[in-house]
Amino acid sequence: MKRLEALAPKSADSYIKADPNIKDAVERNLQLVSDAELDIAMQLYKGMELRLGGDDESVLERVEPKLGKSIVSKLKERRKLRNALIHAYAESAYDKEAFAQAHGRDDIGAFIRKVNELMKASA
Numbered sequence: 001m002k003r004l005e006a007l008a009p010k011s012a013d014s015y016i017k018a019d020p021n022i023k024d025a026v027e028r029n030l031q032l033v034s035d036a037e038l039d040i041a042m043q044l045y046k047g048m049e050l051r052l053g054g055d056d057e058s059v060l061e062r063v064e065p066k067l068g069k070s071i072v073s074k075l076k077e078r079r080k081l082r083n084a085l086i087h088a089y090a091e092s093a094y095d096k097e098a099f100a101q102a103h104g105r106d107d108i109g110a111f112i113r114k115v116n117e118l119m120k121a122s123a
Contacts, residue, residue, distance in 0.1 A: 004029050008102035015099040026102050027085050034082035074107035
């Protein structure tokens with residue numbers, strides 16, 4: 001998260017006009033955050049002894065009662081951006097969304113806190 005804070009330009013216009021290497025670094029960090037969040041959600045899912053299988057969306061829906069609707073909503077937004085970036089959808093204009101997610105990181109901290117609570121409760 002500190003890396004994102006240091007990398008991301010301070011305004012949406014600056015981000016849109018930023019050096020492509022800066023944008024690539026910000027977007028890559030968001031992808032890594034999204035992948036880590038989904039990996040953790042999968043571990044929670046498995047720990048809940050639920051039927052395994054399904055796509056990202058169904059996993060996130062299953063862990064929503066444990067993580068909370070607002071956290072899962074942000075995870076879904078980040079997965080959507082991650083998929084647009086990874087699959088390089090040519091029609092996607094994701095600069096503003098990437099900027100917003102790079103600066104709206106409160107949900108990442110909330111996710112980490114909630115996972116820690118769940119781990120302590122199960123110990």
